[in-house]
Amino acid sequence: MTAQILFDFFVFPGIVFTAVLGLLAGWLDRKVSARFQFRVGPPPFQSFNDVFKLLGKETILVKTGLPWLFVAAPLAGFAVMSVAATSVGTALFLGRTAGADLIVLMYLLMFYSVLVVLGGASPGNVFSSLGAGREVKLLLADELPFILACLVPVIRSGYKLDFGAILAYQAAHGMQVASVSGALAFIVALLAVQAKMALPPFHIPDAETELVAGPFIEYGGPLLAFWKLNQFMMLVVFPFLLILLFWGGFPLRGLGLLWGVLKYLLLLVLIIIIKNTNPRVRTDTAIAFFWKYLAPLALAAVVLAVLGV
Amino acid sequence: MGWYNRRLAKSLWVFHVSASPCNNCDIEILDLLTPRYDVERFGIRLVGSVRHADVLLVTGVINEKVAPLVRRLYEQAPKPVFVVGVGTCPTSGCCFKESYNTVQRRADVIPFNVYVEGCPPKPEAMIDAIVKLMGVLNG
Numbered sequence: 404m405t406a407q408i409l410f411d412f413f414v415f416p417g418i419v420f421t422a423v424l425g426l427l428a429g430w431l432d433r434k435v436s437a438r439f440q441f442r443v444g445p446p447p448f449q450s451f452n453d454v455f456k457l458l459g460k461e462t463i464l465v466k467t468g469l470p471w472l473f474v475a476a477p478l479a480g481f482a483v484m485s486v487a488a489t490s491v492g493t494a495l496f497l498g499r500t501a502g503a504d505l506i507v508l509m510y511l512l513m514f515y516s517v518l519v520v521l522g523g524a525s526p527g528n529v530f531s532s533l534g535a536g537r538e539v540k541l542l543l544a545d546e547l548p549f550i551l552a553c554l555v556p557v558i559r560s561g562y563k564l565d566f567g568a569i570l571a572y573q574a575a576h577g578m579q580v581a582s583v584s585g586a587l588a589f590i591v592a593l594l595a596v597q598a599k600m601a602l603p604p605f606h607i608p609d610a611e612t613e614l615v616a617g618p619f620i621e622y623g624g625p626l627l628a629f630w631k632l633n634q635f636m637m638l639v640v641f642p643f644l645l646i647l648l649f650w651g652g653f654p655l656r657g658l659g660l661l662w663g664v665l666k667y668l669l670l671l672v673l674i675i676i677i678k679n680t681n682p683r684v685r686t687d688t689a690i691a692f693f694w695k696y697l698a699p700l701a702l703a704a705v706v707l708a709v710l711g712v
Numbered sequence: 713m714g715w716y717n718r719r720l721a722k723s724l725w726v727f728h729v730s731a732s733p734c735n736n737c738d739i740e741i742l743d744l745l746t747p748r749y750d751v752e753r754f755g756i757r758l759v760g761s762v763r764h765a766d767v768l769l770v771t772g773v774i775n776e777k778v779a780p781l782v783r784r785l786y787e788q789a790p791k792p793v794f795v796v797g798v799g800t801c802p803t804s805g806c807c808f809k810e811s812y813n814t815v816q817r818r819a820d821v822i823p824f825n826v827y828v829e830g831c832p833p834k835p836e837a838m839i840d841a842i843v844k845l846m847g848v849l850n851g
Contacts, residue, residue: 433752442750449755452723456766459716461790463763615760623763623790 411501416492418485425635426450432638432675439679450635457628465621468527476522477622477629480515484636487511491643494566495653504564505553508644512599515633516542519608522630523618534617538608540686541598544693545605549595551701555579555588556648558708570652578651584707589649591701593670596641597677598689600634604681605689642670714851720766720792721849723755724842727765727789731782733772736832737799741769743835751839754846767794767845770822773801775813779821786822796841797824800831 411417429450437444464470490503490511503511516538523535556579557564560572569579579585598605609617619630646653646666653663684692728741744751745758759765762785774782786795800806802824808814815821828841 437750437752441747443753444750445752445755446722449723452719452755455716455719456723459719460766460792463788463790611760616764620761621763623761627764 408501411493411497412485412489416496417489421485421488421492421636421639422632425632425637425639426454428638428671429635431671432678435672435675436679450631454628454631454635457623457631458625460624462624462626465526465528469525472521472525473621474626476518476525477626477633480518480522480633481629481636483511483515483518484633484640487515488636488640488643491566491640491647494570495643495647496655498567498570500565500567504566505557505569506564509550509553512640513542513546515637516599519618522622523608526621528621530614530616531618531620534608534610534614534620537610537614537686538601538618540690541601541605541607544690545595545598548591548693548697548701549599551698551705552588552592552595553648555584555701555704555708558705559585559711566647569648573651578649580649582708583712584704585649587700587704587707589645591697591704592645592649593673593677594697595693596645597674598693600637600641600674602674603678604684606683607686607689610683638671638674642667642674645670717849717851721846724766724794724845725757725759725764726767726769727759727762727785729768729770729782729785731770731772731774731778731802733799733801737771737801740832740835741771741798741838744838749835749839751842754842756842762789765789765793767796767842768822769796769798770802770824771798773805773808773811774815774818774821775811776815777813779815782822794825794845795822796838796845797827798838799833800829803827803829806831 413419427447427450430445430447433449434444465473486503487508490501490508493499493501520535520538520542523531523538556569559579559582560569563569563572573579580589601608608614609619614620619627622630643653646663650666650670653666654660655663728738730738741758743749744756762768768786768789770782786793797803797818801808802818805814805816805818818824826841826845828837830837
C-alpha cells in the first residue's frame with residue numbers, strides 16, 4: 404500500500420511521468436509557436452537541456468527581502484504541482500483515488516498561484532512585486548468562472564465531488580461536453596485554465612515587455628529550473644483535468660489509449676493556438692472579461708446543469 | 713563536466729547589455745530572432761532578466777558612466793556566464809577610442825570570451841561567434 408502510494412507519487416502519474424511529458428509538451432508549445440511565426444523552432448529535447456542547464460548553475464539569494472521564502476516558494480510549488488498531478492493522474496489512468504477529490508485539487512491549484520505571489524513578493528524587487536500583485540488580480544479574476552465551470556460536471560454526475568464518480572457517469576452517459584451545459588462550461592473552463600497557467604492573452608503577471616519576467620525576475624539557476632518545471636507540469640495537469648471533467652476520461656487499454664492521446668494533443672494545441680493568436684489584455688480588461696462575461700455564462704451553465712440540460 | 717557543458721551549449725540564454733552603443737549592433741542582434749535567422753533552432757533565447765542569462769552580449773564602447781553598471785550586471789548573472797563583445801566598439805573602441813569618456817581597459821570591466829568584428833557585424837558573424845563558443849563548450 405505504501406509502496407503503491409510512493410510509486411504513484413514519484414513515478415507513474417506523479418513526478419517523473421508528469422515532468423517528462425510536461426517537458427515534451429513545453430517543446431511542442433515552442434515548436435508550434437515557432438511555426439506560427441514561420442520559424443523553425445527548437446530541437447525536440449530543448450526543454451530537457453534548458454532544465455538540466457538551469458539545475459547546474461549558481462544559486463543567487465537576494466540581499467533584501469525574505470531569503471527563506473524566496474527558496475521555499477518554488478520548491479513548495481513543485482510539491483503542490485506533483486500532488487495535483489498525482490491526484491488527477493491516478494483517477495484518470497488507474498481508476499483509483501489518491502485521497503483527493505475536486506475540492507482538494509481546486510485548493511492545490513489556487514495554492515500554487517499563492518506561492519507564485521509569495522515567491523514574487525519575497526525578493527523586494529519592484530518588477531517582481533508588481534508581477535506578484537498582478538498575479539493576485541489574475542487569481543481573483545479567473546477563480547470564480549473556473550469553480551463555477553468545474554461545478555457543472557459535479558452537478559451532472561449526481562452531486563459527486565469524487566473523480567471516480569464523474570468518470571463513471573461519463574462512461575455510462577457519454578461525455579459531459581456533449582451536453583449544452585457541459586459545452587458552455589468547457590469553453591469557460593478552457594479560458595480560465597489559460598489564465599491559471601498565465602499564458603497569453605493572460606500573461607499579465609510575467610508580461611515580458613512591461614515587467615521583464617514578472618515574479619520570476621530575481622530567480623536564477625536551480626530555483627528558476629523549479630519554476631520552469633512547474634510551468635511545464637501545468638501543461639500536463641490542466642489538460643488532463645479538462646479531459647477528466649469534460650472529455651470522458653483516458654483509459655489505458657486498446658483504442659482508448661489512442662483516443663486519450665488525441666484528446667490531450669488536441670487540447671494542448673488548442674491552448675497553444677489561443678496563446679499565439681491573441682495579444683495580452685490589460686488587467687482591468689481581464690477582470691471585466693472573466694467577471695462580466697464568463698462568470699454569467701458559467702452560472703447559466705450551472706443552472707442548465709441543475710435543470711438537467 | 714563534459715555532459716553538463718554539452719547541455720549548456722544547447723541552451724544558451726542570451727542577455728543583451730547595452731554599454732553605450734550607437735544602437736546599430738542592437739538592431740542586428742534583434743535580426744537574429746527573426747524568421748530569417750531564427751537562433752531558437754540552436755536553443756538560444758533572448759531573456760529579459762540577467763538572472764536567467766548564460767551569455768551577455770555587450771554592445772557599444774563601454775564609457776565611464778556605464779562601466780560600473782556593466783560590472784554589476786556581470787556580477788549579478790549566475791555563473792557560468794560567457795561574455796560576447798558584439799561589434800568593433802567592445803573589440804577596439806572603434807572611432808571613439810580616443811574619446812574623453814571611453815574606458816581604455818575594457819577587459820578589466822568585464823572579461824570577454826568572444827569578440828565579433830564588424831560595424832555592425834552581420835547576423836551570420838554573430839551566429840558564427842556563438843557556434844565557436846558552443847564548439848569550445850562541446851570540447
